[in-house]
Amino acid sequence: MATKERRSLNVFTFREGHQNDYQIVPFSQLVPFTHQPRKFFNPIKLAELAATIKKHGILEPLLVRLMNDGQHYEILSGERRYRAGLLAGVNEARVLVLEVDDEEAIEISLLDNLQREDLNPVEEVEGILNLLSFKLKISREQVKSTLYRLQKERKGQTAHNVVGNAQIEVITSIFKSLGLLNLDSFINHRLSLLNLPEDILRTLGEGKIEYTKAKVIARLKDSEQRTELLEDVIAQELSLSQIKERISLLESRESNPLTPTAQTTLSETYQKLKKAQLWKTDPKKWRKAQTLLKKLEELLNEEIEE
Structure with a gap:
């Protein structure tokens, strides 16, 4: 499958021929x-x-x-x-001032982060929803409803078209220009992330786990079990x-808590x-554990010999 091309920020920064028209702006004027x-x-x-900026300054200009x-x-x-720069104690930065409307401003900000490829999945979804909201002139909730209707x-x-051709054209053109996910993948796999429990959504938003793991953990309805996992x-x-495997064990224990299986x-x-790491935290207990493991090994060897 061919790799999608992401729209470049050059579309905005060079379109008026002012790529060298930079200004120095105090940090106090930046928002x-x-x-x-x-x-x-x-x-x-x-x-x-910040440590790098302290040595060399902010090398790449900001777009504002x-x-x-x-x-x-x-x-x-x-x-x-x-x-x-604030952490490094810098007082000013080189900037390129663009004349853009709200829609273009959102697209520039989204493109900047997508091109650096370090947005987490939640930020990607919210950024794309914001852009669609501005382009379609409807709320984010209405955007989500429109996408789900389009999916059906x-x-x-559905027996008839429920999403207008004009809206479909805007939606497909945005995904084509961003070159990130295709529309079906976004609707099927990413949009549902915003429905995750708050604790998982927050952890995912901090980039601590992958979205595939987040969706599986969300299967646990018990908040204490979910937090521990x-x-x-x-x-x-x-x-x-x-x-x-852990979730299966928890679910089997929930269904029959009084008679845990040998596997459980x-x-x-x-x-x-494994979690206790006795070999590090308590050498005395670890020696006892090794003795028990040795007995278990001997027991297994006896069964094999018989």
Whole structure:
């Protein structure tokens, strides 16, 4: 399958022939963009960037637009550099001032982050929904409803067209220009992420787990079990198959809590032993555990000999 091409920011920055028309603007006049798709800025990476800026300054100019007060500039591209600059004690930055409307401003901000390929899935979804909302002139909830109706229409689940041709044209052109996900993949796999439980959505938004793992963990309805599993997934870096196994064990225990199976007991004991890391935390207990393991091994060997 051919790789999709993402629309370039050059469409905006070079279209008026002012690629060298930069200005120096004090940080006090810079304001983060209201519709910035990125909500989480990794503090460790931000500190690393701040250290680089301290040495070399902000090398790449920020893309901004003049606000209605005529005094401040809204950051359309480069908020991460701006935040790192604040940490580094920088007082000013080189900027390129663009004359763009709200729709284009959102598209620029989204393109900037997508081209850097470090938005998490939740930020991607929200950014695309914001752009569609502005383009279609409807609310985000209406955008979601329109996309789900369009999905049914494309699958032939409706007797007649429920989404207008004009809306379909806008939606398909946006996905084509962004070159990120195709429309069906976005509707089928990403849009539902916003319906995840709040704790999982927050963890996913912080980039601590993959969206495939998040959707599986959400199967647990018990909030305490979900929280415990979520913590284990992050701390132990559990794989998707391990997560599914843990959930199966929890579900089997819920269905028959008084008679745990041998497999359940064995799996839970193994997980507890692995999590406790006695060889590090309590050498005395670890020696006892090794003795018991040795006896178990001997028992198994006896059965084999018989």
